[in-house]
Amino acid sequence: MSGHSKWSTIKHAKGIADAKRGQMFTKFIKEISIAARMGGGDPNSNPRLRTAILKARASSMPKDNIERAIKKGTGDTDGKTYEELVYEGYGPGGVAVLVETLTDNKNRAAADVRNIFDKNGGKLGVTGSVSRMFARKGTIEYDAEKVSEDTVMEVGLEAGADDIVNDGGIITVTTDPSAFDGVLEALQEKGLESLSAQVGMVADTSAQVDAATAEKVQKLIDKLEENDDVQNVYTNVEYPEDFAPAE
Numbered sequence: 572m573s574g575h576s577k578w579s580t581i582k583h584a585k586g587i588a589d590a591k592r593g594q595m596f597t598k599f600i601k602e603i604s605i606a607a608r609m610g611g612g613d614p615n616s617n618p619r620l621r622t623a624i625l626k627a628r629a630s631s632m633p634k635d636n637i638e639r640a641i642k643k644g645t646g647d648t649d650g651k652t653y654e655e656l657v658y659e660g661y662g663p664g665g666v667a668v669l670v671e672t673l674t675d676n677k678n679r680a681a682a683d684v685r686n687i688f689d690k691n692g693g694k695l696g697v698t699g700s701v702s703r704m705f706a707r708k709g710t711i712e713y714d715a716e717k718v719s720e721d722t723v724m725e726v727g728l729e730a731g732a733d734d735i736v737n738d739g740g741i742i743t744v745t746t747d748p749s750a751f752d753g754v755l756e757a758l759q760e761k762g763l764e765s766l767s768a769q770v771g772m773v774a775d776t777s778a779q780v781d782a783a784t785a786e787k788v789q790k791l792i793d794k795l796e797e798n799d800d801v802q803n804v805y806t807n808v809e810y811p812e813d814f815a816p817a818e
Contacts, residue, residue, distance in 0.1 A: 598802055599627040600640040601673060605653050607644025618752075622770060625755050629711070629768035651675040658684045659701045663692040663787035664780040666808040667701035669772050674800040683798055691791040704807055705772035708733075709751030711744040711758065712766045718742065722761060730757035741766070745773070774807030785810045 603623045610617035614624055620641070627637055654677055658670040668688075674680040688695050713723055715737055723742050724735050731750040736743050746754045748770045755768050780788060788808050795804045 594797070595630060596627075596632055596636060597799075599623070599630070599632055600636065600643070602802065603627060603637060603640035604644035605673065607641045612641045612645040622752060625752060625759075626769050628759070629755065629765045631764075656680060657698075657702070658695060659698060660688050660693055660695040661701070662688075662791045662806060662808070664778065664784040664808075666778045666780065666788055666806050667704050667774065668693065668791070668795075669702060669705060669803075669805040670795055670801055671771075671803040671805075672800045673802045676800075680800040683800060684795070687791070687794045687798065691794055692787050693791050702772075704776065705774050705805060707748055707770065708773045709746035709748050709754065709768075709770045710773065711746070711751075711755055711768040713742040713744075713763060714766055715740045715742050718763050723758065723763065726757050726761050726763075727754055730754040769803075771803055772805040774805070776807060777809035778807050779809045780811070782811050782814060785814050 603620065606617060606620040606623045610619055612620070614621035624637055653673050653675050656672045656674065656677055658672065658681070660668050660670070662668045670684055672680045672684065685695050687693075711727075720735075720737050720742055723744060727735050727744045730753050732744050732746050732754050733750075734745040736745075744754065744758070751768075751770050755765075758765070785808070788806065789810075792804050792806065795801050
């Protein structure tokens with residue numbers, strides 16, 4: 572869900588631990604349910620729901636889970652009202668961090684996010700402090716050992732992708748947010764299984780850190796992602812080559 576680092580992609584490519592996968596699916600269910608509640612259960616007439624479903628499928632979420640999430644949303648069984656809030660701050664080494672939350676209790680979310688930053692070498696900033704360093708884009712990532720770069724290039728560009736780059740064995744397709752659905756669907760129709768797919772914030776420039784700082788940054792990100800109210804975490808961190816956090 573994070574879209575914050577090559578390490579996250581590599582971690583995903585090697586296989587997500589059951590706990591992490593369950594946590595990720597829980598966030599997808601929440602996103603799909605709320606999209607269905609807000610705009611109806613038909614993805615053809617609900618762009619937000621359509622995108623949420625595509626993201627879930629790209630991460631191999633079972634069809635049954637997706638259908639249950641839609642029914643939960645349209646049934647409106649819990650009666651809760653959710654707000655989307657964005658927090659901005661700095662992590663260890665001064666890296667920029669954006670946190671997107673989806674919560675039914677903004678006071679709890681704010682306190683939790685601030686506490687996680689404070690306990691993990693970070694600091695919350697004011698609105699606009701780091702968001703100017705990011706732009707919203709669609710990104711789809713593939714393992715170059717499992718899919719053909721030429722096929723991704725041919726299909727992706729024809730479908731409207733802006734850029735396709737192979738960096739360290741990870742093929743990243745970048746799109747305008749409005750073109751994301753069409754590009755992802757075209758690639759999925761070719762049977763290409765992605766590592767991740769999302770419309771999210773991508774940093775314009777990166778901040779390089781050493782191994783010790785990278786370890787602290789990754790710990791902050793992991794703690795944020797573990798929070799139930801947090802949907803996405805984005806940073807401009809650039810990890811050292813061969814970086815692998817301690818388990």
